[in-house]
Amino acid sequence: MRYLEEKIVKILMISSIFAVLGSLLFILFITISRGWVSIKENPGIIFSTPGPRYLLGGEGGFFHAIAGSLYMVVPSTIISLILACLIALFLQSEYSSKRVSEIIRLFMDILWGTPSIIYGLFVLTILISFHQRGCLLAGIVALIFLELPIITRYVDESISSTPKELKEIAYSMGLTRVEVSKIVLKYSTSGIIAGVLIGLGRALGDAASIIFTTGAASTMPKGLFSSGTALPVVIFQQASSFYPSVRDHAYAAAFILIIIILVLSITSRLLQKKFSKYTVGD
Amino acid sequence: MQKNNGIKIRNLNIYYKNNRKSDFSALHNINLDIPKNHITIIMGPSGSGKTTLLKSLNRLHSINNGVKVSGKVIIDGEDIYHPMHLLPELRRKVGLISQKPIPLPLSIYENVAYGPKIHNRLNRKESDVIVEKVLKKVNLWEEVKDRLNQPAADLSVGQQQRLSIARAIAINPDILLCDEITSALDPISSEKVEHLLLSLKEEYTIVLVSHMLRQVKRLGGYVIFLYMGKVLEQGNMEELFNSPRNKITQQYIKGVIS
Numbered sequence: 430m431r432y433l434e435e436k437i438v439k440i441l442m443i444s445s446i447f448a449v450l451g452s453l454l455f456i457l458f459i460t461i462s463r464g465w466v467s468i469k470e471n472p473g474i475i476f477s478t479p480g481p482r483y484l485l486g487g488e489g490g491f492f493h494a495i496a497g498s499l500y501m502v503v504p505s506t507i508i509s510l511i512l513a514c515l516i517a518l519f520l521q522s523e524y525s526s527k528r529v530s531e532i533i534r535l536f537m538d539i540l541w542g543t544p545s546i547i548y549g550l551f552v553l554t555i556l557i558s559f560h561q562r563g564c565l566l567a568g569i570v571a572l573i574f575l576e577l578p579i580i581t582r583y584v585d586e587s588i589s590s591t592p593k594e595l596k597e598i599a600y601s602m603g604l605t606r607v608e609v610s611k612i613v614l615k616y617s618t619s620g621i622i623a624g625v626l627i628g629l630g631r632a633l634g635d636a637a638s639i640i641f642t643t644g645a646a647s648t649m650p651k652g653l654f655s656s657g658t659a660l661p662v663v664i665f666q667q668a669s670s671f672y673p674s675v676r677d678h679a680y681a682a683a684f685i686l687i688i689i690i691l692v693l694s695i696t697s698r699l700l701q702k703k704f705s706k707y708t709v710g711d
Numbered sequence: 712m713q714k715n716n717g718i719k720i721r722n723l724n725i726y727y728k729n730n731r732k733s734d735f736s737a738l739h740n741i742n743l744d745i746p747k748n749h750i751t752i753i754m755g756p757s758g759s760g761k762t763t764l765l766k767s768l769n770r771l772h773s774i775n776n777g778v779k780v781s782g783k784v785i786i787d788g789e790d791i792y793h794p795m796h797l798l799p800e801l802r803r804k805v806g807l808i809s810q811k812p813i814p815l816p817l818s819i820y821e822n823v824a825y826g827p828k829i830h831n832r833l834n835r836k837e838s839d840v841i842v843e844k845v846l847k848k849v850n851l852w853e854e855v856k857d858r859l860n861q862p863a864a865d866l867s868v869g870q871q872q873r874l875s876i877a878r879a880i881a882i883n884p885d886i887l888l889c890d891e892i893t894s895a896l897d898p899i900s901s902e903k904v905e906h907l908l909l910s911l912k913e914e915y916t917i918v919l920v921s922h923m924l925r926q927v928k929r930l931g932g933y934v935i936f937l938y939m940g941k942v943l944e945q946g947n948m949e950e951l952f953n954s955p956r957n958k959i960t961q962q963y964i965k966g967v968i969s
Contacts, residue, residue: 601879602802
């Protein structure tokens, strides 16, 4: 009987792995194959901005969305990372009591679970009260809301898993708080990179908050206060088009999105490897 | 007696705050004179406050919440618990080597050079000299001179512990606090570290926490027996081991309590 259980669990484990891997490969296969075909037919769509009748099957591409995505995701990730490090260091320091830290972590978890459309709505409310139109800056702010809780929790987690002796040793060398924090952050680098990657991935794939805050412009973004758009928004627009050729462009945009994520994942893996050499495993 | 020598501890009390209920008294009315350029060993059963006493000498527990201290610790004629005392400066003078060797997430070279670089702003040549000198002092130079730029985490635990000592003495402290620094090591590495401590006592005031009676006997020096947060007995090693006055000390040395 016990051995039967063993066998059943083993079969369940293996089939779960196949289910996960299978669906992942299927998704990748569909987007990459269709996206690749679409790009090969018309490579110009990656490098050009939409013409006047683009969504009706006219000339143009979605370069403005690629640029918009990068313009918004990169600064918001950098700002979130800096804020996350400061918050996490505060949570772990003697300035914060255990109870305060617990409450802040709870808030972070609630923010993490909040759907991004709510951040979009929130930033939109602020925009309206200032009589402003959607712009890149508003998108960046919304994405910071989206990324901050994720990256903070990761940084927090990886700082708290550094050996407590590390802090003691660093202080015993006569280092100041800032110098000790630098050492602790360096020790936690690979955990922090994981958090950044996950936050970045969520920001890159988010359409809901961008529609509200930056809009769905069809021109290149010109500055922080110009309107723009992001890749997921363009995917949605194109995929809901009546024209099959435009729908194919959605797959091309999805393909580009996947490539960006892939490049980021591989880079972060390499960085993690590089930094984890310096830490001692238990 | 010379003026300003060693460490003077007067009426030191340390409490840990315990969830508002009652404070836990870790050290109770400690009065000690720790001699300069000697090895002083703090021994006692677990939970007797050895590490707390050690860390009180460079105020390391002030990085945690909920620790209350009263009394004085005088180093170089200054009370280190005076509110105006600068902690980084104190800790530069009083280094700590922890039980578990934790290399900084840097290369072997940078582990040693990091402290001097921050305190003295050295250029590359000057720090090269210090790194070589210090690593030779801890007998690690021959083993690592060809791979100074590799991560320090690649070293064996015994080498890491000697690197910890090198890192501590690189910033030129007066006092070295050692918290059971051989307990994570194998016998051969322990022996190397013990020899090292004996050779360093000429230059530094060493305060060592140990719960291994054999190690205390090997290292000798001045011994303090701590029990339940109080100093029960103190004196030279031979004296204390041959004719302990206190009953509990006798039992501890015989191995009845541990």
